Amino acid sequence: MDTQDTRHYFASESDEAIIFKKLxxxxxxxxxxxxxxKYFESKGVDSLEDMQIRQSIREVxxxxxxxxxxxxYNIPTWVYLYRKGSKFFRVRRIENNDIIIPPKETECWRDFWNPPEECITDYGRLNYPAESLLYTAVESPNIAIEEAKVKENExxxxxxxxxxxDVYATIVGFHQDSNSLSETENEKTKLLTxxxxxIFTKEVSDQEKELYKISSNLIKECYTLNDGTQDGWVYPSIANKMGHNVCFNPISASNKLKVAxxxxxxxxxxxxxLIYYVLDNLNEESNFTYHLIGSEVQKQKYPHIKSN
Structure with missing residues (x-):
């Protein structure tokens, strides 16, 4: 991957890659x-084991x-580049809907990152059970709020x-015509994408979480690179059709992100x-302090916030 590439998204265009795609x-x-x-969708692959699902995807x-x-067997893969300084957002609903200082959702530094593996008991859109990933939204905090299904007055x-x-994220479900391919070849690639x-953007209710077995295995089979350059995945927001989410592997999250x-x-x-409190002293010692909107700390550390 060329780290000097000035485009925001790019794919392998080496001679070997182009020849393989054409074959x-x-x-x-x-x-x-x-x-x-059609057969893949009709045979209930969500009831299969992980490797059986991945084999079914390969067969298609x-x-x-x-x-x-x-x-x-070829996967059209693109990578998106988020420059240093890019912002990402995550939302955690507050239990019992009460802002009591401190809420248990902000008691320690660990609360701001991906959850402990032992807390992950189900499949997620990208993760296996006991696999902890950091799910975030990009572009706007409102996307993260919608993804967390926060209700009014919560x-x-x-x-x-x-x-x-810089952050490199594999793009799920993205197509762009390649100048190295013919119009017919680009149309075929678009259909594959x-x-x-x-598969990936299928809406799943709380009662249908087994369907996440398909999307999480799709990620493992088709969109996980093994060359050490991938920090995560970017994909269309399910809750906000105009937005995007970025999911980080925990090592990249720890190495390439800071809590801003x-x-x-x-x-x-x-x-x-509405914003009621902002936190200061954000560090691993977890000695956070809480400050009301209009306070000097808020004005200095969170100048983008206007009075409610």
Missing amino acids: YLLGFQKESFLEKW MTFYNPITRQSY SFVLITYEAIE LFFKN GVELCKKENLHKF
Whole structure:
């Protein structure tokens, strides 16, 4: 990966990568792909074991090239670059809806990061059980509020992270035409990407969490790089169709993010929330201090906040 690339998103365009894509796409048959896609959705793969689900995904994506007489399996992968200084947001709902200082959701430094592995008992959109990832929103804290399903008049903790190094995130369900491919080849690649996006952005209720087995295995099979350059994944927000989320692996989160701010808030309506307290002394010793809006600490450390 070229760290000097000035674009925000990029994919491997090496000669070897282009040749492999062309060999794969030569064997790709739209009708066959659509049939395999339909079969994949009809056979209830969420009831399978993890490796069986990943094998089912591979079967949909694998095509035979009659010229080389080989089967090929290819994933169109793009990486998004978030520059140093980019902001990411996470929301934690406050239990019992009472802002009592300190709320138990901000008692220690660990509360601001991904949860302990022993607390992860179910599949998530990207994670396996007992796999702890840091889920954040990008672009606006309102996206994080919607993702956390905060209701009107409910209280929550808003955590803002800032990238202290450039962040590289694999893009889930993203397509852009490549100048190295023909119009027909780009159309085939776009169709492949639509398959991934359809799986990953499926809305899942609290009663359907087993369906996360499919999206989490899709991430492991298709969007996890093994070259040490990937910090996480960026994907369309499910709650806010115009927004995006970024999920970090815990090592990259620890190495490339800092906690830039923590605020205690209450949602007023769909587009507005009120901030009541800001936290200072944000450090691993957890000796946080709490300050009202209008205080000198708030004016100095959180100057972007206007009086409620």
